[in-house]
Amino acid sequence: MKLWGGRFKQEESKLMEDFNSSLSFDKRLYREDVKGSIAHVSMLVKSGILKKEEGKVISDGLAGLLEDIEAGRLEIGGDYEDIHSFMESNLIKRIGDLGKKLHTARSRNDQVAVDMRMFAKDNAKMLEGELQELLDTIKKLADANNVIMPGYTHLQRAQVVTFKHHMMAYYSMFSRDKKRIANAIEILDESPLGCCALAGTTYDIDRKHTAKELGFKKPVENFMDGVSDRDYLLELCSCFSIIMMHMSRLSEELILWSSQEFKFINMSDEFSTGSSIMPQKKNPDAAELIRGKTGRVYGSLISLLTTIKGLPLAYNKDMQEDKEQFFDSLDTVTACIRVMSGMLSTLKVNSENMKKAVKYGFLNATEVADYLVNKGVAFRDAHGIVGEIVIYCEDKGCAIEELSLDEFKRFNPVFENDIFEFIDYDNILKKGIKKYL
Helix, strand or coil: CCCCCCCCCCCCCHHHHHHHCCHHHHHHHHHHHHHHHHHHHHHHHHCCCCCHHHHHHHHHHHHHHHHHHHHCCCCCCCCCCCHHHHHHHHHHHHHHHHHHHCCCCCCHHHHHHHHHHHHHHHHHHHHHHHHHHHHHHHHHHHHHCCCEEEEEECCEEEEEEEHHHHHHHHHHHHHHHHHHHHHHHHHHCEECCCCCCCCCCCCCCCHHHHHHHCCCCEECCCHHHHHHCCHHHHHHHHHHHHHHHHHHHHHHHHHHHCCCCCCCEECCHHHCECCCCCCCCCECHHHHHHHHHHHHHHHHHHHHHHHHCCCCCCCCHHHHHHHHHHHHHHHHHHHHHHHHHHHHHHCEECHHHHHHHHHCCCCCHHHHHHHHHHCCCCHHHHHHHHHHHHHHHHHHCCCHHHCCHHHHHHHCCCCCCHHHHHCCHHHHHHHCCHHHC
């Protein structure tokens, strides 16, 4: 059964029928479709458009459909155009012609719009929870490993930091991501139900009632915008892309740190794979897949932006293309967050290797320059002096702190014994990062 066709003389081509169908992917909206329809029926009864007894039969029929789908007694499929026609057709089969009254004062345009908003809102809230799990995992890992390590710029050892401070940088990133998701939910929290096709309906309906029933803070203000707005999907896909960018950056560091060249961390076997030819290999494939899937999520965002960019108001069939992109982006980012949480909760930190990297990275060179400045040397002159000290240490094969006071004085006579306390790494941390923790 089609929900349209009265003005057509010819049957739809089978080719067009298949091309037009969205049931294979929008069947995912079956819960939202039932929920939205029950709220719509409640409003029709309240507004006197349906009798109370009619509303009960239709609502019970819809609830029965949902129950049977959830229990596996009714499979979503067949030659239906979309989830909306599937639901309405099966409702009519169950309760008869009364089911045909369900669509009174409603269009598929506002029906799909409200379904997608509910789906997006509920799953965005779910993702907030997943992000909080990730944040908790990062915090736990950071607190358990407050050990010194090199901090990098240009992927070159720069200054001493702690593993905790490094990981808490990602905590800050994912905290912002969670706020972005919350902000997107706040903006999308309006109901388009009652907009109908684009200009409302002549029936005296109560849009505030359906908005309240469905958990929205209010109805949308403009009907044309209500049925054609996909900003909330674009915003969420943008949030997903930023989340993936942050996870990709973290994945890149985990991949580097787990290499034999770094040996800063050991990845759990649970989130690693091996080689079919090289038995010694332990590959950080979980992190690599997260890094790779980032491009996939970016692609969904760009696809959606491109789909929407040239559309006139109001609804256009192009908008059917929003679902697959959003669903895939949502599924991908959710899976990646869960894998990242698992990966971080099981990895081991090699603190001794991190300390060794600090020792021979001249990471207290900046502090030597600061020491000279405190003794009255101009910073530019101090910078040049310390550069010469680093060259000297490289040639000698030692760390700066291993120099004797006499060696320091060769470069400038202002050096005294207090230089050793000044450039001690624990003291550097106390003066720098630790006082902000």
